[in-house]
Amino acid sequence: xxxxLGPISLGETSRDRLESLAAQAVxxxxxxxxxxxxxxxxxxxxxxxxxxxxxxxxxxxxxVLEWGLYHPLHMAEDIAVADLTCQGRIEVLxxxxxxxxxxxxxxxxxxxxxxxLRVLAAAMSGAHIQWNGEHLRVPARLDANAPVPERLAVNPxxxxxxxxxxxxxxxxxxxxLARTLGFGVAALWRQGMSVPAASGxxxxxxxxxxxxxPAQLLSAAKDRAGYFLVEAATVEQxxxxxxxxxxxxxxxxxxxxxxxxx
Numbered sequence: 001x002x003x004x005l006g007p008i009s010l011g012e013t014s015r016d017r018l019e020s021l022a023a024q025a026v027x028x029x030x031x032x033x034x035x036x037x038x039x040x041x042x043x044x045x046x047x048x049x050x051x052x053x054x055x056x057x058x059x060x061x062x063x064v065l066e067w068g069l070y071h072p073l074h075m076a077e078d079i080a081v082a083d084l085t086c087q088g089r090i091e092v093l094x095x096x097x098x099x100x101x102x103x104x105x106x107x108x109x110x111x112x113x114x115x116x117l118r119v120l121a122a123a124m125s126g127a128h129i130q131w132n133g134e135h136l137r138v139p140a141r142l143d144a145n146a147p148v149p150e151r152l153a154v155n156p157x158x159x160x161x162x163x164x165x166x167x168x169x170x171x172x173x174x175x176x177l178a179r180t181l182g183f184g185v186a187a188l189w190r191q192g193m194s195v196p197a198a199s200g201x202x203x204x205x206x207x208x209x210x211x212x213x214p215a216q217l218l219s220a221a222k223d224r225a226g227y228f229l230v231e232a233a234t235v236e237q238x239x240x241x242x243x244x245x246x247x248x249x250x251x252x253x254x255x256x257x258x259x260x261x262x
Contacts, residue, residue, distance in 0.1 A: 003249060011038050021238055
């Protein structure tokens, strides 16, 4: 089982609070600390914030990004730079933004989302790519870009051979596409649900409320590996979540008197 703290909303935090939560995540045996951008609300820079956290916290760092508000090539490049800055500790969760039509003419239509994910996966594979789709062209045939090569590759390359990327799958076709492209699958917690099945090397990911209990998460995992992101707004809440969850999730049957602090 893996345990992440967050995602911490960049629109509702300060640098000092973010660094304090990251430090508590380390002290409380979390595997990663996550931040979440909300570009529709003017809070962007998820990858930059994750890279900042990584400079002070010896832990993996995650960034929740809104697809559709980036060009997929720009997103792939930003992920690579952040991963190098973090010395190979970046993780990414993609979710559909509320204002996906704000950039590049993208709409919430299936054709747009599918093309975005396919181009992103191709760019992150390390291959030199060419894409002539319904909505996107790589390389873009713009007069301002001339002359351009026939194919492009992301440069620089990430530090990790494969950067962990999950996709929040709100519809069955998105989950199917994510698995086809080698991305992990993420879902929002709801009572009685199961952790999404693993996709390749990535376990299913659940975004959980701060008051989640060990028995609930173990029940959701069943006999699967799981990755749980647990909300916390304060250092005290992060410490409480770590005491409550870290031992029991990794060692079912963990003595209750230990996790309770008695």
